[in-house]
Amino acid sequence: PLPTLSQLTKHLMFLAALAFSYFSKSFSGVIMKSSITQIERRFDISSSTAGIIDGSFEMGNLLVIAFVSYFGAKLHRPKIIAAGCFIMGIGSILTAMPHFFMGYYKYETASRAEAQVNSSSSISPCSVNQNLMEASEIISNCEKETSSNMWMFVLMGNMLRGIGETPITPLGISYLDDFSKAEDAPFYIGCLHTIAMMGPMAGFLLSSLCARLYVDIGFVDLGSITISLKDSRWVGAWWLGFLIAGVTNLISAIPFCFLPKSLKLEAEENNAKITSDVAKINGDQIQKQNTENHLEKRSASLKDFFKALKRILTHPLYMTFLFCSLLQFNSFIGYITFKPKYMEQQYGQSTSKSNFITGLTALPAVGIGIFLGGVIMKKYKLGLIGATKLAFGMSFVAFLLSLLYFMVGCENHVVAGLTASYDGKPVAHHESSLFSACNADCRCAGSQWDPVCGENGITYVSPCLAGCKASTGYGKGMVSFHNCSCLDVTGSPSGNASVILGECPKSDDCSRKFIYYIVIQGISAFFYALGGTPAFMIMIRCVHPDLKSLAVGLYLLMMRTLAGIPAPVYFGAVIDRNCLKWGIRGCGQQGACRIYDATAYRYTYLGLVAGLRGPSYLVAFVFFMLVKKHFRAKDSKVTQNGEREGVLLNEEANSKSNELLTRSPDADKETCI
Numbered sequence: 001p002l003p004t005l006s007q008l009t010k011h012l013m014f015l016a017a018l019a020f021s022y023f024s025k026s027f028s029g030v031i032m033k034s035s036i037t038q039i040e041r042r043f044d045i046s047s048s049t050a051g052i053i054d055g056s057f058e059m060g061n062l063l064v065i066a067f068v069s070y071f072g073a074k075l076h077r078p079k080i081i082a083a084g085c086f087i088m089g090i091g092s093i094l095t096a097m098p099h100f101f102m103g104y105y106k107y108e109t110a111s112r113a114e115a116q117v118n119s120s121s122s123i124s125p126c127s128v129n130q131n132l133m134e135a136s137e138i139i140s141n142c143e144k145e146t147s148s149n150m151w152m153f154v155l156m157g158n159m160l161r162g163i164g165e166t167p168i169t170p171l172g173i174s175y176l177d178d179f180s181k182a183e184d185a186p187f188y189i190g191c192l193h194t195i196a197m198m199g200p201m202a203g204f205l206l207s208s209l210c211a212r213l214y215v216d217i218g219f220v221d222l223g224s225i226t227i228s229l230k231d232s233r234w235v236g237a238w239w240l241g242f243l244i245a246g247v248t249n250l251i252s253a254i255p256f257c258f259l260p261k262s263l264k265l266e267a268e269e270n271n272a273k274i275t276s277d278v279a280k281i282n283g284d285q286i287q288k289q290n291t292e293n294h295l296e297k298r299s300a301s302l303k304d305f306f307k308a309l310k311r312i313l314t315h316p317l318y319m320t321f322l323f324c325s326l327l328q329f330n331s332f333i334g335y336i337t338f339k340p341k342y343m344e345q346q347y348g349q350s351t352s353k354s355n356f357i358t359g360l361t362a363l364p365a366v367g368i369g370i371f372l373g374g375v376i377m378k379k380y381k382l383g384l385i386g387a388t389k390l391a392f393g394m395s396f397v398a399f400l401l402s403l404l405y406f407m408v409g410c411e412n413h414v415v416a417g418l419t420a421s422y423d424g425k426p427v428a429h430h431e432s433s434l435f436s437a438c439n440a441d442c443r444c445a446g447s448q449w450d451p452v453c454g455e456n457g458i459t460y461v462s463p464c465l466a467g468c469k470a471s472t473g474y475g476k477g478m479v480s481f482h483n484c485s486c487l488d489v490t491g492s493p494s495g496n497a498s499v500i501l502g503e504c505p506k507s508d509d510c511s512r513k514f515i516y517y518i519v520i521q522g523i524s525a526f527f528y529a530l531g532g533t534p535a536f537m538i539m540i541r542c543v544h545p546d547l548k549s550l551a552v553g554l555y556l557l558m559m560r561t562l563a564g565i566p567a568p569v570y571f572g573a574v575i576d577r578n579c580l581k582w583g584i585r586g587c588g589q590q591g592a593c594r595i596y597d598a599t600a601y602r603y604t605y606l607g608l609v610a611g612l613r614g615p616s617y618l619v620a621f622v623f624f625m626l627v628k629k630h631f632r633a634k635d636s637k638v639t640q641n642g643e644r645e646g647v648l649l650n651e652e653a654n655s656k657s658n659e660l661l662t663r664s665p666d667a668d669k670e671t672c673i
Contacts, residue, residue, distance in 0.1 A: 017255035018172045022196030024252040028245035030203030038238035043151040044591035051568030056155045058564030060162025077171040078259035085253035087164030092246035095157030098150035099239035107233040125463035126442040174549040190374015197367035204359025211236035211352035229350035320623040327616035329563035334571035347514040348506035369529025387534040392620040394531035401524040409602040410510035415459045438486035439467045447584040449594045453504035456490045
């Protein structure tokens with residue numbers, strides 16, 4: 001029987017609703033990833049702590065994903081997905097709440113203190129000791145610092161968002177696969193992921209806009225803000241993106257409330273494609289219904305859950321694929337979490353521009369790659385061997401291209417006392433010293449970070465450490481400091497020894513390398529995504545159809561537990577080791593890092609990415625050999641009956657569906673591969 005118009009509409013409605021929920025969850029996920037740098041600066045925390053916040057999403061998944069994947073398949077899947085979308089929306093809104101309760105953002109700067117003395121007078125940073133505060137002022141600042149613990153609410157909101165995201169992928173994919181034609185499933189999944197890629201694209205573009213807006217926009221005089229977008233103290237309106245993401249997730253929950261538990265007639269049509277005998281269909285349907293009823297009764301017991309779990313964990317192909325994916329996901333998650341920070345520190349870009357470039361260049365390439373991967377699988381009807389070649393072959397090409405990142409790095413900022421001496425010569429990190437004879441009489445504080453750029457191209461940590469004797473203007477008008485004694489060491493082109501607020505820009509050669517980086521990023525992302533759909537189909541087809549939901553759920557569980565949670569933390573810890581200058585909070589505690597050793601950052605960060613991803617291809621080769629070995633054994637049997645070699649992924653699913661109808665549950669001990 002053909003599906004009615006109403007049922008076909010519901011099928012398309014579910015596909016559209018699932019695509020929008022994918023858009024919403026990826027949209028809110030990217031808002032978090034692209035806001036990590038802003039959150040790190042706003043709450044004055046290290047990169048490793050920011051990594052813990054980012055990993056809290058996976059912690060939320062970990063709490064419920066295994067049971068949702070298995071038991072959720074027996075319940076009303078669309079309504080469970082609706083509840084998940086609603087929880088995601090609440091979590092995103094909770095993440096933004098600390099902004100409204102922790103007061104205005106105050107960054108460390110000497111300019112504010114100087115402007116408060118007398119806005120019309122000329123202040124000498126060198127002669128004024130701004131860093132010896134009264135005890136009462138220190139105590140006051142310490143009391144205000146209690147608000148910094150509010151990053152815990154960001155962590156809890158992100159964890160709640162992870163709990164809500166749990167049912168969408170395993171239940172959504174299994175529902176779609178159950179009530180779609182088997183040969184169309186790869187194409188549908190490819191379309192689904194392609195539409196979902198619009199979420200990250202929109203997320204990065206929105207984050208770029210929010211990062212351009214000052215965090216307290218509408219509540220402070222923007223004319224008094226002395227830092228620019230590229231300053232390491234700049235914090236954009238990170239909270240605004242989370243509010244928008246929360247509303248989007250709440251809207252995505254609505255369509256699922258009106259969808260049925262199952263689309264029975266479409267399921268019957270799918271079974272009709274498997275067999276051609278009408279009488280056999282009717283008999284098989286009755287037997288299948290009896291079998292499903294029996295399985296539903298057994299699924300209520302925990303014993304049945306562990307039995308199914310054992311079948312998954314003892315499957316050699318599935319476990320080999322899982323281990324390979326773990327290495328690649330550790331590399332990918334660590335890379336994508338801190339990529340905006342890498343672009344800022346390596347190429348001197350602002351957070352806003354880093355997010356904009358990522359959303360405009362890399363993500364369209366990923367979307368096209370995922371879509372073409374689904375089209376190739378459908379057009380050429382790739383079997384497991386062909387899918388394996390496409391998935392890992394394209395991923396390996398992308399890996400080779402990514403090694404070019406090592407060749408397009410930029411030099412360190414020339415910062416007096418950190419990366420260079422006061423005469424401009426490079427120095428090792430352990431040999432650096434912020435104090436020199438040119439600023440010995442200024443009684444400067446080495447903990448301060450208020451960088452200024454000299455006419456000699458050297459950045460100084462503060463006007464005081466540059467030995468400046470006078471300043472002009474205040475707020476946005478405070479554009480220069482004059483009579484800076486440390487510039488006399490190298491000589492000033494104009495002879496007046498002046499500096500301006502902010503770090504000196506990177507060289508023109510660095511700007512060209514940034515363009516090369518963008519091109520490599522786009523091409524590499526395309527090839528990596530091209531193998532994404534085949535890899536996903538391998539994972540769900542290498543187990544028996546009645547274990548699809550559990551296989552997907554376990555896969556996501558392991559990715560979250562062993563990659564999503566630890567990767568941002570240890571990547572952040574490695575990045576922290578390359579910090580040259582830490583910010584200081586009011587109580588004298590360590591804050592966020594202000595500047596990194598760009599060269600060391602590049603080699604440790606990219607080296608860790610390559611060190612995890614490279615060995616994964618050795619595991620992929622083992623997986624490929626296991627697949628070939630299995631097909632040789634299978635082909636030797638099927639060719640005797642005149643069957644062609646290379647069983648298709650879709651045909652495997654169909655044949656196993658027939659087997660499920662004619663076998664008892666206890667006899668079902670083999671997977672479909």
